[in-house]
Amino acid sequence: MSGFGAGDKPVYEDYSKCIHCGLCLNYCPTYRELHLESDSPRGRIYQMIQVDEGRLELGDSFVEHMDLCLDCRSCETACPSGVHYGRLIEAARAQIHLHYKRPLLERIGRKLFYEHLLTSPALMKLFGYAMVFYRRSGLRDLLRASGFLKELGLADVEAVAPDAETPFFFSQIGKVFPATGECRYRVAFFAGCLANVTHARMNEATVRVLQANGCEVAVPTGQGCCGALHVHAGVRNVARDLARKNINAFLAGGFDAFITNAAGCGSTLKEYGELLPHDPRAAEFAKKMEDASEFLARVGLTQRLGPVAGVATYQDPCHLAHGQRVRSAPRELIRKIPALQYRELAHTEICCGSAGVYNVMHSDLAMDLLRNKMSDVADTRADVVLTANPGCLLQLRAGARLFSEKHPPRVLHVMELLDESARAAE
Ligand code: SF4
Numbered sequence: 001m002s003g004f005g006a007g008d009k010p011v012y013e014d015y016s017k018c019i020h021c022g023l024c025l026n027y028c029p030t031y032r033e034l035h036l037e038s039d040s041p042r043g044r045i046y047q048m049i050q051v052d053e054g055r056l057e058l059g060d061s062f063v064e065h066m067d068l069c070l071d072c073r074s075c076e077t078a079c080p081s082g083v084h085y086g087r088l089i090e091a092a093r094a095q096i097h098l099h100y101k102r103p104l105l106e107r108i109g110r111k112l113f114y115e116h117l118l119t120s121p122a123l124m125k126l127f128g129y130a131m132v133f134y135r136r137s138g139l140r141d142l143l144r145a146s147g148f149l150k151e152l153g154l155a156d157v158e159a160v161a162p163d164a165e166t167p168f169f170f171s172q173i174g175k176v177f178p179a180t181g182e183c184r185y186r187v188a189f190f191a192g193c194l195a196n197v198t199h200a201r202m203n204e205a206t207v208r209v210l211q212a213n214g215c216e217v218a219v220p221t222g223q224g225c226c227g228a229l230h231v232h233a234g235v236r237n238v239a240r241d242l243a244r245k246n247i248n249a250f251l252a253g254g255f256d257a258f259i260t261n262a263a264g265c266g267s268t269l270k271e272y273g274e275l276l277p278h279d280p281r282a283a284e285f286a287k288k289m290e291d292a293s294e295f296l297a298r299v300g301l302t303q304r305l306g307p308v309a310g311v312a313t314y315q316d317p318c319h320l321a322h323g324q325r326v327r328s329a330p331r332e333l334i335r336k337i338p339a340l341q342y343r344e345l346a347h348t349e350i351c352c353g354s355a356g357v358y359n360v361m362h363s364d365l366a367m368d369l370l371r372n373k374m375s376d377v378a379d380t381r382a383d384v385v386l387t388a389n390p391g392c393l394l395q396l397r398a399g400a401r402l403f404s405e406k407h408p409p410r411v412l413h414v415m416e417l418l419d420e421s422a423r424a425a426e
């Protein structure tokens with residue numbers, strides 16, 4: 001009898017595609033660090049099969065190995081057999097969420113985070129103001145200097161914690177920003193959830209870049225969290241409610257495209273059709289969803305760009321490169337910036353350790369991955385590290401602060417550097 005119960009679960013049609021060749025192993029960050037078969041894509045799939053066939057309990061050991069996966073989907077890119085690993089791990093986590101009893105504190109924390117904080121703009125604003133207080137009161141500097149966080153084992157978690165940017169981007173929701181010059185497209189911008197608080201300036205820069213390239217940009221009312229973190233954690237019912245809300249908010253406007261600047265969100269937004277297979281509007285929504293770089297590379301830049309001196313490199317966000325298969329578009333845009341030298345980053349397909357809340361839940365392993373990443377960045381001698389996802393930005397900024405020996409590189413979203421280049425042309 002299957003060890004899986006009711007609800008979404010890994011299915012034979014998906015896991016039977018694995019031919020156990022092991023070609024994914026060297027592309028898996030957890031296998032590269034731990035060298036354990038049970039923490040490789042092949043090993044995890046094997047454990048899912050064992051549970052489904054009733055030969056392994058859906059218990060502590062299974063949960064530990066599933067939890068340790070970054071859901072980075074690097075293995076999907078490497079796999080010659082077309083295994084949709086993301087679908088498998090997310091379904092396995094749905095089973096864990098529904099049928100495994102985590103410790104009480106963890107259950108409370110997950111409930112507060114996934115069902116309350118991420119779904120409530122009011123709570124997010126409150127969280128944002130608390131972060132502003134933490135910084136402005138000097139408490140952050142005091143705690144960092146005192147070594148107290150280290151004593152508590154929280155120094156790594158605090159290092160990658162987001163900062164709040166006032167005014168929050170929430171105030172822009174519901175507005176329409178006109179195109180500069182001739183209007184080529186009417187697009188709807190997806191502002192995210194926490195990004196409204198932690199990446200307000202990045203969202204503004206993205207809107208300006210879209211305007212400057214002939215887009216009227218609406219930020220539709222009624223939108224909210226995309227549900228990506230929920231899907232990754234197996235909290236699929238909440239993700240479905242959030243998806244329905246976003247579909248209602250965006251589809252009504254008759255826009256040419258829906259744009260996000262967050263790779264993690266984009267990957268899930270494009271998979272709403274899988275999340276809501278019986279709702280044809282979900283597939284319609286997903287078809288219109290594009291990453292900002294993907295959209296701009298497709299329609300072509302029309303704005304004037306000015307010089308930006310220095311060397312740039314680019315870290316592929318896992319959910320853009322592996323989740324959405326968007327790799328060339330951001331590079332194409334970066335290479336258009338006058339005077340900027342571009343150097344490829346080694347191991348750019350390997351996760352930086354951010355992975356949603358992974359750097360909080362598994363901070364040791366996430367820090368090891370970040371250390372490796374910053375060593376590759378140092379080899380490029382880049383002045384600016386570019387990426388395309390809020391979580392990666394936070395992680396790489398912490399890396400620049402913690403692991404750069406001399407001059408820490410700037411860490412920016414591709415849209416922020418395009419915006420800077422446009423200002424240099426004025
Ligand atoms: S998703 Fe990433 S961490 Fe998980 S098995 Fe695949 S490569 Fe490894």
Ligand code: SF4
Pocket residue numbers: 017018019020021022023024025041042075078079080081082083
């Ligand atoms: S590369 Fe694909 S088929 Fe081969 S072991 Fe990994 S998941 Fe299975």
